[in-house]
Amino acid sequence: MPRKEAEVLGRGRMGEIAGHILRSSRADQTEVSLIHSVEGLTRFAANEIHQNVAERDTQVRVRVMIGKRTGVASGNQTDDESLAAIVANAEQIARLQPENPELSSLPEPAAVPSIDAFNEHTAACGPERRAAGVAVILDRARKATLQASGAFSTTQEEMYIANSLGVEAYHPYTVGTLLTVLMGATGSGYAGAASLDIDQIDAGAIAETAVEKALSSRDPEEIEPGSYTVILEEEAMADLLFYLGYMGLGALSVQEKRSFLTGRLGEQVASEMVTLWDDGTDPRTIPLPFDFEGSPRQRVMLIEKGIARGVVYDSFTAGREPGASNTGHGLPAPNTTGPVPTHLFLAAGNVTKEEMLASTERGIWVTRFHYTNTVHPVKTILTGMTRDGTFLIEDGKIRRPLRNLRFTQSILEALGGIDMLGSTLKLCKRSFGPFAVCAPAARIQRFTFTGTTEF
Amino acid sequence: MRELTDRALDTATGHGAAYADIRIVDRRAQQLAVKNGNVQQVGEDTNCGFGIRVLADGAWGFASSGHLAREEVDRVAALAVTIAKASASANTDPVEIGPPEVHIDRYETPVKLDPFAIPLEDKIETLLAADKRARAVNGVAICTGRMRCRREKKTFASTEGSFVEQSIVETGLGLSVVAVAEGEMQRRSYPNSIDMHQETGGYEIVQSWDLPGHATQIAEEAVALLAAPPCPSTVTTLILDGSQLALQVHESCGHPIELDRVYGTEAAFAGTSFLTPDKLGGFRYGSEVVNITADATTPGALGSFGYDDEGVPAQAVDIVRDGIFVGYLTSRETASRLHRTIPKAPERSNGCMRASGWNRVPLIRMTNVSLQPGSWTLDDLIADTDDGIYMITNKSWSIDDKRLNFQFGTELAYEIKGGRLGRMLRNPTYTGMTPEFWGRCDAVCNADHWRVWGTPNCGKGQPMQVARVAHGTAPARFRDVRVGLMS
Incomplete structure (x- = not known):
């Protein structure tokens, strides 16, 4: 019979499932990854809630190694029979394939810090509370004759990784996210926030910011594409940094010579104001103290005062590079992507966004980007659109709203043009998992826009 | 059960x-x-x-x-x-x-x-x-x-x-x-x-x-x-191979015809659409050679099924006929809503609601949204092009949140000079505005060149859902396109 799992499994029950698998496996080495999640999400559009969902699931993933062969099987049922089938499947897959001489061993045990990232209020948040938060935004939108859309979500997740060499890591966390776009006939405004603690998400403040942006965005005018000074708000900066990390701040991309950092460690690659690191243990992010192999996440300095210092590793990439050590940035292994930074931090500066604005003679203010994508990973060129609040700056003031613009820009060159950084970091959650970027706003002297659109 | x-x-x-x-x-x-x-x-x-x-x-x-x-x-x-x-x-x-x-x-x-x-x-x-x-x-x-x-x-x-x-x-x-x-x-x-x-x-x-x-x-x-030399930065004639054209159809036609998106349900995330209901039946989406259908019954195509996740049968419908925008992808709720404001629009769903799994609510998703074949052979199309670029296989993609301004990169390109393929070109990109771009389509290759390309990574919704959709295409030609954008 399928086994029903509780809202919170706890280390005990997850250890029980993992122990059952480890004991039943006949492979040389075995790894168990468990993720138990309870999620709720309320979506709204055109001032109505149109989607309201709840989900509970337990993912079980087993990786085995038999000599130089590996196999992975997964499922979402936790009764003994289903678990046995997953283990047997992983073993069979491993036995049927040729040896991979690059495979070495699962990670050895290492101390993992315990980080409190579980908030009871977030875990207890139900549809009524989410609806109440959404109602605050809808009410404010209706009063301003604007159309509100957005989402209010809560996630409660427990991760447990164990392997036959003694790795055993457990981490529960919660996170809530509320974001909205308010639209008028000719303009829109965005605001949003994420926090481990739902009580820290202020729907009223989010509504006010979005209303102000939406009303200021009415009747935008076109501006010629070209190179401009820009002030990028935190979400826009976070978008660029995430892509930078994905494109070239993982060890595999350097080892395969497809990273912009290939052969450039120790060189000046960005403005001296840029200090970028990854730290999954910092309480300001959505902490995750270990990676998908159960290895402790290290704080890794990537760029220090503009100088390239390092990249992140998993057990595989550390094992194939003399002198390298595992920094705990592995994705579910094995994979062809390699390790990636998942909790980036860009060091804050010492000015407010208002001070940045006041000191800018002419430029463009960007609230956030849309549909950013890689054009050339080695040259770190991205393209994307601005959206939900793009403004012309003249003489230190927001002069008028602008139609949205397409950028095509080398991010490394953009980091070289930073001359001001905001004094506060904002937690910007990515779409998938507990991955986030903590970024300040930034002023960049030269940023290339290559097109415009009709709104 | x-x-x-x-x-x-x-x-x-x-x-x-x-x-x-x-x-x-x-x-x-x-x-x-x-x-x-x-x-x-x-x-x-x-x-x-x-x-x-x-x-x-x-x-x-x-x-x-x-x-x-x-x-x-x-x-x-x-x-x-x-x-x-x-x-x-x-x-x-x-x-x-x-x-x-x-x-x-x-x-x-x-x-x-x-x-x-x-x-x-x-x-x-x-x-x-x-x-x-x-x-x-x-x-x-x-x-x-x-x-x-x-x-x-x-x-x-x-x-x-x-x-x-x-x-x-x-x-x-x-x-x-x-x-x-x-x-x-x-x-x-x-x-x-x-x-x-x-x-x-x-x-x-x-x-x-x-x-x-x-x-x-x-x-x-x-x-x-x-x-290879880099793709020049210029305005020229562009021929797209079938697989790149499939993504062009996906981004600039497939998404903006999703009626839930038109009604704003994706506004805060994936965006809305320039194809508002007032355009239905009269808006010139493309030139007269542009005919686009959505057909969930196409044999072997990735977006084919028997019934959608509202239990509505798979169907084939016209989206763009002789260049005119004539149809949306709909659900039961959105079809009913559209019919109440535009009575000539069908009251019943055309069967596009799909969820990525048991744990996701169905959304309007593309089925097989396809550009119908024209009359040209690829050889004749290239021979008929005096000066241009032929781009092959997608590498990068981006489009604004109303699906107007797009920019694509492809893996490979060849210059076309005097009706012949010439040098290979590196890092090709092109950009445009959706109706303007499709309005400049003057030739589509014939059924011998037409095949269905699967797109197994279509993202939409919160929580994110990844759908399997497809697009039938044959190579096509577009005039006066801006190419070669790199920082």
């Missing part, structure tokens, strides 16, 4: 639902990857669960669980109603879903060779053979080959009396080759970009594409691209 679905529907109704449906999904998926001569990844996933969607007090509620048992069905059905009632507390307009849809049926993807019955060793051997041939070409740095297959069994039941069982099988494959030099990296893929082309059907799909037979060519192209 009937016992569980009846129980779910009765429980939801008992708690106050005016309408309810349940989907039970049982999925098995297998994926393989080889990289540089080694088996990198072989994995298999089984996943099952159910989702219950209800209308109560005029609002939607949805709850799901991976634990398929009587008492859990009761809990989830009651929770879905509670959620709907919470939604209703903030709403003013009750949801209407139009006339009932009652279907009792079974659908299975036609499969010649069950992909799960093919020994793993055979699949690995095929991938390693392709990998070996690609890496025999001097200058290849990375070669990755992949295969994927999936069987999804779905049971749908509703309080209106529907009971539909489906078994949908997909098989996919892909090979990508990367060559690197200082400050430069070039990739070639086969048959399509992102390492993966996918169709509905069995292992016969893998056999038909012959990965090993194409490995040498794409490897040589990747290496040659390192030394």
